[in-house]
Amino acid sequence: xxxxxxxxNSTHRVLVSGNYCxxxxxxxxxxxxxxxxxxxxxxxxxxDGLSVPYNLVSxxxxxxxxxVPRDPIVVPNCKTTLFHAHFxxxxxxxxxxxxxxxxxxxxxxxxxxxxPESRFDFGMAVGxxxxxxxETMEKxxxxxxxxxxxxxxxxxxxxxxxxxxxxxxxxxxGFFHLLPRIGFLKASAEEALFMEVEEVRKxxxxxxxxxxxxxxxxxxxxEVEVGPxxxxxxxxxxxxxxxLGGFVAGLVNGLTVPDAALLGNLFGSLTVGQIGLPKFDFRxxxxxxxxxQRRKMQCVNCYESKDDKFRFMNAAGHEQFHxxxxxxxxxxxxxxxxxxxxxxxxxxKSTEQVVLCQYxxxxxxxxxxxxxxAIKTVDVESKP
Numbered sequence: 001x002x003x004x005x006x007x008x009n010s011t012h013r014v015l016v017s018g019n020y021c022x023x024x025x026x027x028x029x030x031x032x033x034x035x036x037x038x039x040x041x042x043x044x045x046x047x048d049g050l051s052v053p054y055n056l057v058s059x060x061x062x063x064x065x066x067x068v069p070r071d072p073i074v075v076p077n078c079k080t081t082l083f084h085a086h087f088x089x090x091x092x093x094x095x096x097x098x099x100x101x102x103x104x105x106x107x108x109x110x111x112x113x114x115x116p117e118s119r120f121d122f123g124m125a126v127g128x129x130x131x132x133x134x135e136t137m138e139k140x141x142x143x144x145x146x147x148x149x150x151x152x153x154x155x156x157x158x159x160x161x162x163x164x165x166x167x168x169x170x171x172x173x174g175f176f177h178l179l180p181r182i183g184f185l186k187a188s189a190e191e192a193l194f195m196e197v198e199e200v201r202k203x204x205x206x207x208x209x210x211x212x213x214x215x216x217x218x219x220x221x222x223e224v225e226v227g228p229x230x231x232x233x234x235x236x237x238x239x240x241x242x243x244l245g246g247f248v249a250g251l252v253n254g255l256t257v258p259d260a261a262l263l264g265n266l267f268g269s270l271t272v273g274q275i276g277l278p279k280f281d282f283r284x285x286x287x288x289x290x291x292x293q294r295r296k297m298q299c300v301n302c303y304e305s306k307d308d309k310f311r312f313m314n315a316a317g318h319e320q321f322h323x324x325x326x327x328x329x330x331x332x333x334x335x336x337x338x339x340x341x342x343x344x345x346x347x348x349k350s351t352e353q354v355v356l357c358q359y360x361x362x363x364x365x366x367x368x369x370x371x372x373x374a375i376k377t378v379d380v381e382s383k384p
Contacts, residue, residue: 013252014047014054015144016040017115017136018126018153019107020072021081022065023237023276028089035276036066037083039126039150039241044070045277046245046267049285050292052252057114059107059131073114079105081129085237099236103129103163112139120144122248126241127153134174146183148248150240151191170195179203186244205312207247207261209240214265217257219312226261227322229269229329236272243268254296256311259321263292266325287328295321 023037040058047054048069056070061079064072082105088098109131123144125132132153141147154175157166170176179185182204187195189210200206201218209215214228246267250260266288271278299315 013120014052014122014124014248015115015120015140016043016047016054016056016058016124016126017110017132017140018043018058018124019081019110019129019131020058020060020064020066020068021083021128024082024084025087025235025237025276026084027087029086033275035237036068037128037237037276038081039128039152039238039244041068041277042238042241042271043124043126043245043248044068045280046242046249049280050246050249050253050289052249055116055118055120057110057116059110059114061105061107075108078107081105081107081131083128101165103158103165106130106158109133110136112136115139115143118143121146122252123147124244124248125149125153126244128156130156130158134178137175137178141178141181147181148184148186148244149182150244151185151187151195152240155191155194167191167194170200184247186240186247188240205257209243209264209268211236211239215243215261217261217312222312224258224312224314226258226265229266229326231269231273233272235275237276238278239268239272242271242278250292251310253292254299255292256299256313256315256318258312258314258318259295259299262318262322262325263288266329270329284328287331288325291321291324291328294324 018040019038020036020041021038023035024031025033025035038058040056044054044056046052054070056072058070058072059075059078060072060081062074062076064074064080081103084102084104086100086102106129110127110133112135115136120143123140123146125137125140125147126149137149151170154173155167155170157168158164159166179200180203184205184207185200186207186209189208192206192208197206197208197218201223202220206218207215208218212228212230212233214226216223216225243264245264247260247264250263251257255263270280270284295317298317299311
């Protein structure tokens with residue numbers, strides 16, 4: 001059952017389904033940060049910043065450590081889903097850090113009966129810990145006109161001993177038969193290796209994100225590459241989730257698919273520049289909303305007919321929209337100060353750098369009971 005405060009005052013636009021999580025970021029065996037996690041938290045953060053109306057269905061345990069704008073379903077006698085992200089100091093040729101993700105604990109799955117009895121324009125299946133079941137996906141497809149799915153909700157598997165995240169082939173996930181009913185399937189370049197893109201694009205639209213290279217959108221009759229926004233990566237956690245939030249926000253606001261993907265790339269780039277859940281500068285959000293509305297008015301005649309749900313090809317002015325969003329990013333900083341933590345080198349100077357916009361942690365220290373592995377901690381306050 002969803003609480004009343006989850007009901008937007010306007011039309012039911014978006015329904016987000018996925019659990020909030022506790023994330024612990026660890027480098028070389030040392031705990032560096034504890035943050036609110038889960039794709040739902042990153043997507044909600046973008047939606048709140050861009051004033052997108054949405055409902056959220058998320059489950060947590062009685063140990064949930066954060067105050068959030070949308071109340072989750074609290075499951076008594078259950079722990080909140082907890083992930084430990086282990087980073088290595090080394091980087092590969094593309095500048096990516098090695099990351100081993102472990103699910104330490106998991107909350108209950110989201111049941112079909114947990115979803116509201118309403119219709120929505122857009123639905124999002126964004127589980128990270130196996131909480132979105134086939135039955136729940138079927139219900140989501142029934143009540144939403146267009147459903148966006150993050151492939152991690154479908155192909156993640158977890159080691160039975162230590163919870164290490166693994167992937168199975170999409171065809172073996174149990175969800176493959178639902179692809180013709182899905183609107184968009186989002187995957188990272190690494191996750192895309194677990195599906196046949198050329199086959200899947202005939203069943204639904206596929207969006208593959210590729211970090212500093214931007215993203216590529218595939219559909220049955222074509223594909224388009226959408227450029228990136230330069231950024232200095234600090235923490236890659238949640239970049240794909242923020243991308244998906246920006247992408248859906250763009251489509252909710254009437255943008256073409258390539259323009260919406262640009263908005264997604266913007267928020268993905270903002271996310272990797274910070275630790276954990278990002279804090280967006282109000283001026284940047286205001287400028288982004290203005291640019292989106294301006295672009296929407298430019299493309300008011302883009303659709304060939306009133307029956308067109310989405311337009312996939314670039315419309316005139318796409319590059320200018322890209323430039324305008326880039327200027328917005330450069331002229332307004334996402335944080336009041338530059339981030340001091342770069343995963344391959346040094347920890348943050350202050351715990352204030354993991355304080356989140358609209359999401360505040362309750363009293364729980366880095367050495368608190370949220371940790372269930374014997375790992376070292378570091379006093380981030382005392383680092384020079």
